[in-house]
Amino acid sequence: MTERLALLLWTNADNQFGNRVIKEEIKEALLKNDKPLAIAKIEEFLNKEKNTPLNIAITGETGAGKSTFINAFRGMDNRDEGAAPTGVTETTLENTPYPHPMYPNVTLWDLPGIGTTKFPADKYLELVGFEKFDFFIIISDTRFRENDVKLTQEIQKMKKRFYFVRSKIDNDVRAAERKKDFSKEKTLTKMRENCVQGLRGSGIQSPQVFLMSSFELHLYDFSQLYETLDRELPEHKRHALLRAMPNISLEIINKKKKAFKRRLYLLCAVSGGVAAVPLPGLSIVVDIALMVGAVTDYICGFGLDIKSLKRLSAISGVPYTDLLAVITSQLAAKKITRDLLLKVSAQLAVSAVFMVLEEVCRFIPIIGIPLSMGFSITTTYRLLNFILNQLAEDAQKVYEKALGLKASPQKLKK
Ligand SMILES: Nc1nc2c(ncn2[C@@H]2O[C@H](COP(=O)(O)OP(=O)(O)O)[C@@H](O)[C@H]2O)c(=O)[nH]1
Ligand SMILES: [Mg+2]
Numbered sequence: 502m503t504e505r506l507a508l509l510l511w512t513n514a515d516n517q518f519g520n521r522v523i524k525e526e527i528k529e530a531l532l533k534n535d536k537p538l539a540i541a542k543i544e545e546f547l548n549k550e551k552n553t554p555l556n557i558a559i560t561g562e563t564g565a566g567k568s569t570f571i572n573a574f575r576g577m578d579n580r581d582e583g584a585a586p587t588g589v590t591e592t593t594l595e596n597t598p599y600p601h602p603m604y605p606n607v608t609l610w611d612l613p614g615i616g617t618t619k620f621p622a623d624k625y626l627e628l629v630g631f632e633k634f635d636f637f638i639i640i641s642d643t644r645f646r647e648n649d650v651k652l653t654q655e656i657q658k659m660k661k662r663f664y665f666v667r668s669k670i671d672n673d674v675r676a677a678e679r680k681k682d683f684s685k686e687k688t689l690t691k692m693r694e695n696c697v698q699g700l701r702g703s704g705i706q707s708p709q710v711f712l713m714s715s716f717e718l719h720l721y722d723f724s725q726l727y728e729t730l731d732r733e734l735p736e737h738k739r740h741a742l743l744r745a746m747p748n749i750s751l752e753i754i755n756k757k758k759k760a761f762k763r764r765l766y767l768l769c770a771v772s773g774g775v776a777a778v779p780l781p782g783l784s785i786v787v788d789i790a791l792m793v794g795a796v797t798d799y800i801c802g803f804g805l806d807i808k809s810l811k812r813l814s815a816i817s818g819v820p821y822t823d824l825l826a827v828i829t830s831q832l833a834a835k836k837i838t839r840d841l842l843l844k845v846s847a848q849l850a851v852s853a854v855f856m857v858l859e860e861v862c863r864f865i866p867i868i869g870i871p872l873s874m875g876f877s878i879t880t881t882y883r884l885l886n887f888i889l890n891q892l893a894e895d896a897q898k899v900y901e902k903a904l905g906l907k908a909s910p911q912k913l914k915k
Pocket of ligand 1 (some may be wrong): 561562563564565566567568569570586587588589668669670671713714715716717863
């Protein structure tokens, strides 16, 4: 049985999970039959994923749109409590951290542009404590200027990554629309090329430029920026980024769902090992504390908690009740407690067992869970898998509703 569990972990917690050291330790503990140690290691591993810090520096001249971007990334309206103040002139070198409201390990730092300070570029980086940043985003609402270039050169010397964001594209598109022969694609391509050429001319080799509107993150190049970061960041940082990403596309929702699903295998392994709590009305056992944690994670990740939905309503202008109306899961927009989950699980259990039977059957032969491993693992898996699928579908519907899109024919992958 122990070897099977190790196999389960090894097969599913493949390289996508990062951190080989802990994974090796888990495997070793299992092979030595040291279950408590294995569980402790799995928990350490899952927590590490959750707690990996990601520090993003946002810099650019006053008025470029830094604070507005920071708010948009965190799913906030400029007027929200805890939002970065916008439309203010910076006078001092102040380095303000804005943690993500749900994932405080992800912090966006509002740095003033170097043109607003008296410091030369190299001193500036020292003063802002550049070491702690995973990457820099340099924002400009016009072409990039000498100061941006100087700063970039310094960032390059420090061997840190940087990306250029050309902000307020909604304004540019609106202005271009008035011209004859307007083509959105051509306008955007030309703007991107102009920025790249300008930066190349200033000596920046292969600059990566992304066009963006903080009022409409789902349009233009924000998804491309995410994809680029997803390629270039170290593995554990990528997980941190994905968790905190606003749900601005079906791809993001799908990626989050996949990541949750992979974690589910590990959670189930923990569930198989820790003391289980009986689920009333069912002859099976499920670790409820573990499920509460997992479901809360799904709800936050998909932005289906009350706060996120209210924020989304404020940003999109779609009434909160209209967003709630498209949700089918009884767990969304609620505080996930043990009692609520027990109640919903008891109702779901029967349908979940049948509805995901096909998937479970597919899952069992591949991983080779012997029935002797008990029902706890498979039941937890079925229920969480069912809840996860339902919440992912709700996230898709909420996303479409908020953007005024027709229901997408593109189905989320099961
Ligand atoms: N149209 C439009 N205006 C923006 C956008 N981002 C910022 N702004 C506006 O630009 C002004 C300056 O933005 P702010 O975020 O305070 O810039 P910061 O000084 O760089 O932090 C504010 O009036 C914002 O509303 C955008 O994407 N589109
Ligand atoms: Mg600002």
